Amino acid sequence: MDAPARTDDVVAAKIPDGVYAETVLSVEHYTDRLFRFRMTRPSGFRFRSGEFAMIGLMVGDKPVYRAYSIASPSWDEELEFFSIKVPDGPLTSHLQAIKPGDTVLMRKKPTGTLVLDALTPGKRLYMFSTGTGIAPFASLIRDPDTYDMFEEVILTHTCREVAELKYGFDLMEEIRNHEFLGEIVGTKLKHYPTVTREDYPYQGRITDLMESGKLYTDLGVPPLEPAIDRGMICGSAAMLKDTKVLLEKAGLNEGANNKPAEFVIERAFVG
Ligand code: A2P
Numbered sequence: 250m251d252a253p254a255r256t257d258d259v260v261a262a263k264i265p266d267g268v269y270a271e272t273v274l275s276v277e278h279y280t281d282r283l284f285r286f287r288m289t290r291p292s293g294f295r296f297r298s299g300e301f302a303m304i305g306l307m308v309g310d311k312p313v314y315r316a317y318s319i320a321s322p323s324w325d326e327e328l329e330f331f332s333i334k335v336p337d338g339p340l341t342s343h344l345q346a347i348k349p350g351d352t353v354l355m356r357k358k359p360t361g362t363l364v365l366d367a368l369t370p371g372k373r374l375y376m377f378s379t380g381t382g383i384a385p386f387a388s389l390i391r392d393p394d395t396y397d398m399f400e401e402v403i404l405t406h407t408c409r410e411v412a413e414l415k416y417g418f419d420l421m422e423e424i425r426n427h428e429f430l431g432e433i434v435g436t437k438l439k440h441y442p443t444v445t446r447e448d449y450p451y452q453g454r455i456t457d458l459m460e461s462g463k464l465y466t467d468l469g470v471p472p473l474e475p476a477i478d479r480g481m482i483c484g485s486a487a488m489l490k491d492t493k494v495l496l497e498k499a500g501l502n503e504g505a506n507n508k509p510a511e512f513v514i515e516r517a518f519v520g
Contacts, residue, residue, distance in 0.1 A: 298392040300361035318384035322391035382483035382517035473499035480512035
């Protein structure tokens with residue numbers, strides 16, 4: 250008589266082709282809308298900092314996937330993701346309940362436009378993010394290549410509430426204390442957190458702060474200049490559209506992997 254199948258075998262038997270099955274290592278909940286998790290990285294999995302992958306779970310008998318920016322840098326041995334929790338989201342309603350030891354699926358091919366290769370050389374790199382749109386930049390600000398290519402890196406992060414900024418503050422702390430990154434990053438990286446629905450020293454949508462010029466005054470930098478400044482934008486569809494208009498008004502052009510230019514955009518994913 251055959252031995253009964255072990256639970257692991259049952260899970261493995263259902264994993265579709267072309268998909269990695271990885272183990273959750275840690276989970277941190279920031280608010281009732283946001284959490285982060287880290288998982289094992291398959292040995293053959295390569296990606297460029299700033300790219301996204303399709304992340305999934307088996308829900309019943311079927312895998313459910315959503316696009317997720319990889320928040321860890323390309324040199325990291327583990328993979329990190331920063332996620333929203335949508336109460337009835339097809340994936341996140343389940344993903345928000347994962348625990349260390351659980352299995353998460355990942356399709357094998359990463360992709361994306363928020364990569365250094367899609368930008369022409371410049372001096373100052375702006376990363377404009379709202380909400381979970383900070384995730385691809387969490388990868389890029391931990392990649393030494395970013396600091397080889399740019400003299401100054403400015404990460405703006407706008408959220409509705411102060412508690413939603415914590416992931417960004419934790420990142421800054423981690424970088425400062427990191428044994429080799431701390432030195433590479435030095436004073437090149439500036440963090441500009443703003444909040445729109447609570448009192449906070451830095452208040453308002455990033456688009457309004459750009460238009461009023463307050464962003465540049467606060468940072469002590471001149472307004473956008475196509476020969477010097479480069480941009481990456483990640484947020485909601487409306488935020489991408491409005492920020493893009495301002496960059497184009499300043500004379501910057503949108504680039505892509507096959508046509509590098511002065512700025513690139515990508516939607517922060519939900520679901
Ligand atoms: P606001 O509170 O004024 O809507 P969301 O969670 O809805 O994606 O919003 C995240 C942050 O992005 C919020 O602070 C929100 O500000 C801001 N935001 C929303 N739409 C835009 C936009 N079109 N341009 C710039 N910022 C935006």
